[in-house]
Amino acid sequence: MTVRVGNAAQAPDFPEAAKKQLANAQMRRNVRHATDVIRAKRNRVAAEMPDWEALRESARQIKAHTLRHLDTYLEQFEKACTAAGGRVHWAKDADEANAIIAAIINSHGEKEVIKIKTMTSDEIRLNPALEAEGITPFETDLADLIVQLGNDQPSHIVVPALHRNKTEIRKLFLEKMKLETLGDQPEDLTEAARRYLREKFLRVKIGIGGANFAIAETGSVCIVESEGNGRMCLTLPQVFISLVGIEKIIPEFSDLEVFLQLLPRSATGERMNPYNSIWTGISPNDGPKEFHVVLLDNGRSEILADEKTRQTLQCIRCAACLNVCPVYRQTGGHAYGSIYSGPIGAIVTPQLQSMQHSQSLPYASSLCGACYEACPVKINIPEVLIELRGKVVAAGDAPASEKIAMKTASFALSSSRRLATAQKFVRIAQWPLVHDGTISKLPGFLGAWSETRNMRSAPAESFRQWWKRRRKEQHS
Amino acid sequence: MLISLFITCYNDTLFPETGKAVVAVLERLGHTVEFREAQTCCGQMHYNTGYQQEAFPLMRHFLEVFRGAEVICIPSASCVAMIREHFPVMAADSTDPKLIHEVNDLLPRVFEFTELLVDKLGVTDVGAFFPHPVTFHTSCHSLRSLHVGDKPMQLLKNIRGLKLTELPDSDQCCGFGGTFAIKNAPVSSAMLSDKIGSILKTNAQVCAAGDNSCLMHIDGGLTRQKAPVKCMHIAEILAATEPVSNPGSDQ
Amino acid sequence: MTTSRTEILEKIRRSLGVAPEQREQNGLTEDRITEDRIAKDYGTIAREYQHSGKLDPQSRLELFSERLRDYGTSVHRCSNQQLSSTIAQVLAARHIHRILIPPGISGPWLAASDIEFVPANNGLTYAEMDKMEGVLTACTAAIALTGTIFLRHSATEGTRALTLIPDYHLCVVFENQVLETVPEAIRYMEPFSTLPLTTISGPSATSDIEMTRIKGVHGPRTLDVVLIQD
Numbered sequence: 001m002t003v004r005v006g007n008a009a010q011a012p013d014f015p016e017a018a019k020k021q022l023a024n025a026q027m028r029r030n031v032r033h034a035t036d037v038i039r040a041k042r043n044r045v046a047a048e049m050p051d052w053e054a055l056r057e058s059a060r061q062i063k064a065h066t067l068r069h070l071d072t073y074l075e076q077f078e079k080a081c082t083a084a085g086g087r088v089h090w091a092k093d094a095d096e097a098n099a100i101i102a103a104i105i106n107s108h109g110e111k112e113v114i115k116i117k118t119m120t121s122d123e124i125r126l127n128p129a130l131e132a133e134g135i136t137p138f139e140t141d142l143a144d145l146i147v148q149l150g151n152d153q154p155s156h157i158v159v160p161a162l163h164r165n166k167t168e169i170r171k172l173f174l175e176k177m178k179l180e181t182l183g184d185q186p187e188d189l190t191e192a193a194r195r196y197l198r199e200k201f202l203r204v205k206i207g208i209g210g211a212n213f214a215i216a217e218t219g220s221v222c223i224v225e226s227e228g229n230g231r232m233c234l235t236l237p238q239v240f241i242s243l244v245g246i247e248k249i250i251p252e253f254s255d256l257e258v259f260l261q262l263l264p265r266s267a268t269g270e271r272m273n274p275y276n277s278i279w280t281g282i283s284p285n286d287g288p289k290e291f292h293v294v295l296l297d298n299g300r301s302e303i304l305a306d307e308k309t310r311q312t313l314q315c316i317r318c319a320a321c322l323n324v325c326p327v328y329r330q331t332g333g334h335a336y337g338s339i340y341s342g343p344i345g346a347i348v349t350p351q352l353q354s355m356q357h358s359q360s361l362p363y364a365s366s367l368c369g370a371c372y373e374a375c376p377v378k379i380n381i382p383e384v385l386i387e388l389r390g391k392v393v394a395a396g397d398a399p400a401s402e403k404i405a406m407k408t409a410s411f412a413l414s415s416s417r418r419l420a421t422a423q424k425f426v427r428i429a430q431w432p433l434v435h436d437g438t439i440s441k442l443p444g445f446l447g448a449w450s451e452t453r454n455m456r457s458a459p460a461e462s463f464r465q466w467w468k469r470r471r472k473e474q475h476s
Numbered sequence: 477m478l479i480s481l482f483i484t485c486y487n488d489t490l491f492p493e494t495g496k497a498v499v500a501v502l503e504r505l506g507h508t509v510e511f512r513e514a515q516t517c518c519g520q521m522h523y524n525t526g527y528q529q530e531a532f533p534l535m536r537h538f539l540e541v542f543r544g545a546e547v548i549c550i551p552s553a554s555c556v557a558m559i560r561e562h563f564p565v566m567a568a569d570s571t572d573p574k575l576i577h578e579v580n581d582l583l584p585r586v587f588e589f590t591e592l593l594v595d596k597l598g599v600t601d602v603g604a605f606f607p608h609p610v611t612f613h614t615s616c617h618s619l620r621s622l623h624v625g626d627k628p629m630q631l632l633k634n635i636r637g638l639k640l641t642e643l644p645d646s647d648q649c650c651g652f653g654g655t656f657a658i659k660n661a662p663v664s665s666a667m668l669s670d671k672i673g674s675i676l677k678t679n680a681q682v683c684a685a686g687d688n689s690c691l692m693h694i695d696g697g698l699t700r701q702k703a704p705v706k707c708m709h710i711a712e713i714l715a716a717t718e719p720v721s722n723p724g725s726d727q
Numbered sequence: 728m729t730t731s732r733t734e735i736l737e738k739i740r741r742s743l744g745v746a747p748e749q750r751e752q753n754g755l756t757e758d759r760i761t762e763d764r765i766a767k768d769y770g771t772i773a774r775e776y777q778h779s780g781k782l783d784p785q786s787r788l789e790l791f792s793e794r795l796r797d798y799g800t801s802v803h804r805c806s807n808q809q810l811s812s813t814i815a816q817v818l819a820a821r822h823i824h825r826i827l828i829p830p831g832i833s834g835p836w837l838a839a840s841d842i843e844f845v846p847a848n849n850g851l852t853y854a855e856m857d858k859m860e861g862v863l864t865a866c867t868a869a870i871a872l873t874g875t876i877f878l879r880h881s882a883t884e885g886t887r888a889l890t891l892i893p894d895y896h897l898c899v900v901f902e903n904q905v906l907e908t909v910p911e912a913i914r915y916m917e918p919f920s921t922l923p924l925t926t927i928s929g930p931s932a933t934s935d936i937e938m939t940r941i942k943g944v945h946g947p948r949t950l951d952v953v954l955i956q957d
Contacts, residue, residue, distance in 0.1 A: 034937070062772055065769060071739045071740050071745065074739070090731040142944065190941045190943075226934075227945050229944065271873040272926070278925075279923040287888075301742055327660075330663050363656065364663075366657075368620070448659075466496060
């Protein structure tokens with residue numbers, strides 16, 4: 001079995017990649033601007049809901065419940081979808097899903113597909129797999145189009161091209177769409193994309209998308225979007241294929257009343273996104289004649305096994321955690337080396353890969369907790385990060401210097417006598433480093449601290465020494 | 477009231493002035509402070525870095541040391557968060573009913589310093605005098621784990637002479653994050669640089685906080701830049717009083 | 728493919744601690760037990776959020792209009808008698824002379840004499856729709872709090888393509904179709920849950936370029952609403 005999360009297994013470690021991204025001032029300005037805007041909008045529309053916290057709690061419980069009974073709900077979904085004329089396929093991993101999708105396209109003799117934004121397809125690297133079969137996938141979400149034309153990587157879950165500004169996008173469109181003139185305002189660029197894609201919407205016979213929600217009760221799929229490219233892809237072609245991660249299931253149609261309130265407000269800061277499409281199998285005289293659902297595991301069933309980190313699968317991919325994350329704000333999405341970036345990426349990417357790759361990601365957080373606070377399904381991301389750090393350490397994958405430091409510290413802290421001895425040692429050891437009560441260069445791995453920051457030196461007397469002295473003085 | 481102080485390992489070693497200030501404030505308010513000398517550490521650094529096994533005996537030791545203490549005062553929001561959020565998880569993981577009971581019994585007795593003053597002791601004016609412009613950094617743990625809200629502000633506002641300036645983007649992390657500051661030093665430094673920018677905008681002479689860990693980080697950046705802002709734990713500001721008038725002392 | 732299905736389901740059950748042997752032993756009755764157990768568990772989900780609205784009818788309609796205007800949608804309120812003249816005025820203001828209509832729309836809606844109403848019959852191709860200036864439809868329900876219109880693509884609402892391909896959409900909403908909250912609308916739509924459903928909240932939009940909200944990408948770039956008094 002080959003579980004794959006984009007190119008994450010080959011990506012450099014986060015600290016190394018982040019360092020490179022930090023040097024990209026333009027990208028950082030773009031990311032900062034974009035996250036500031038979405039965050040402000042999200043805060044405004046979340047604050048106007050008096051029952052926001054109740055909605056979050058319900059969403060958490062619905063998702064947790066579904067995961068507890070996922071096998072049953074998947075079977076229920078399959079039955080209902082099939083009864084409505086849909087065809088359900090099961091894919092263990094990326095390769096199997098890619099093969100199923102390619103086979104469907106080949107069975108119609110088609111060479112082109114139009115795609116709705118689906119992160120899951122980036123996860124399994126569907127586009128290169130289709131290209132290898134001689135099939136051309138056209139991304140139709142504006143941001144995905146920008147990423148595809150630029151041969152770039154998505155840097156955000158909801159707005160994948162937020163690292164690009166309009167000047168960069170204009171240049172890209174002029175070249176790739178072979179235009180002679182093009183204005184430089186977002187309106188001009190959007191108009192160019194509309195014209196470029198309209199012809200494809202009307203012509204291409206197969207559409208591919210993901211699913212925001214798959215409803216077990218009815219076998220329906222729900223797609224949440226803004227531009228109308230989703231509606232185009234799932235309505236106009238003859239065949240539509242939904243690639244659905246097995247965690248996208250919700251039990252009942254009525255559960256949408258919770259998620260359709262939380263998702264748009266969390267994702268784009270809108271009270272409701274322009275379009276939601278919900279459909280069930282095939283409808284006579286409306287939409288595709290053939291509908292396929294590919295249920296994808298690709299490491300998800302294994303994540304279920306750990307009750308503490310299982311909550312990772314509650315994610316509805318709103319990216320609110322990215323927008324509030326102070327680390328993401330500095331580095332952008334590419335530093336994470338995964339199509340899933342930010343706090344959720346830091347927990348989902350290594351887990352999908354059975355903790356065999358991307359071990360540096362659980363450490364890409366200051367544990368500030370802003371992600372947990374923003375998460376509409378209440379994934380306790382800091383808690384999961386800590387659990388995953390524990391797994392990295394337990395597997396023996398932590399750096400040797402850190403292991404030694406932690407063991408030494410736990411020995412020193414095991415009794416107050418040892419602590420007092422260690423404090424004495426620190427005072428002596430720091431002596432050559434201290435100038436005017438401060439240390440500007442620390443040794444060994446601690447040197448990373450002192451590259452930009454001084455370190456307060458330990459004072460001559462610890463608190464416990466002062467306390468002892470004071471008590472003696474009081475008693476004498 | 478007899479208040480047991482958990483100074484925390486890093487305050488003990490690096491910031492003894494904070495502990496002295498806590499003692500001064502509480503004694504000034506008429507309480508008795510005890511310091512159980514066997515205390516060491518809550519295990520936060522180990523736990524958060526993934527060394528849960530190493531954190532476990534530190535939790536056991538903590539429980540032993542503070543058994544029977546009526547009220548435990550901790551001048552560090554992140555250590556309180558460690559105790560409140562992770563001790564129950566560790567106890568549950570151990571499946572030892574005695575340990576689970578002990579942790580449950582401990583939690584209601586644990587107070588962060590400003591919580592203790594405002595919630596438990598009902599005091600917002602501790603009779604302090606501090607004639608300087610001050611800004612307050614809300615640490616992530618006090619903001620999102622403890623939900624201390626405006627308790628520190630209530631205390632600071634009642635200090636005579638103190639001019640409080642709000643810190644812009646106060647909900648943003650300073651970038652410390654324990655071992656994060658070392659493992660991801662460049663990102664941590666970039667976050668710190670934003671925080672320092674916000675602090676300098678306030679023109680405050682003092683940046684206060686309830687966590688010396690954040691302050692150690694912020695101070696490290698400020699002193700490296702030779703910025704004219706001093707970092708002080710809120711306890712040290714609350715401990716400051718009007719100088720006893722002694723006309724001869726200036727000569 | 729059956730093997731992958733079995734493998735995935737077994738893996739999920741292993742992860743969740745549902746023993747496969749036990750399922751086989753108990754045979755058919757196991758399904759019932761499972762169903763009951765899951766239904767019970769589902770019933771314990773906390774739902775403390777607001778299920779229904781609190782506004783009086785007039786405030787609810789004002790909120791709906793305000794939320795639509797937030798999206799850049801114009802709202803025209805009129806009586807049933809004024810419907811055809813209002814439609815004529817709205818279309819005139821948009822310089823639209825020919826407009827598509829779903830097959831179920833007839834009678835007084837189409838009284839305006841200076842507009843050519845083109846019925847969208849089954850034979851109409853997408854390319855032909857693309858050449859049309861706009862479409863006029865009814866809807867099933869609407870949500871005041873979010874400025875949302877619910878279509879179930881009935882005979883008066885047209886197929887999904889019809890309200891998608893033309894660049895202009897004029898939607899007629901009756902006041903009694905306007906519900907206040909999302910949960911009220913979802914519960915109202917439940918009987919139609921297996922029909923194709925579309926919700927529309929303003930014209931299509933994107934914020935993908937520098938987070939600047941642009942109205943109109945692939946869906947209709949203009950959405951107007953006529954709100955009819957009961």
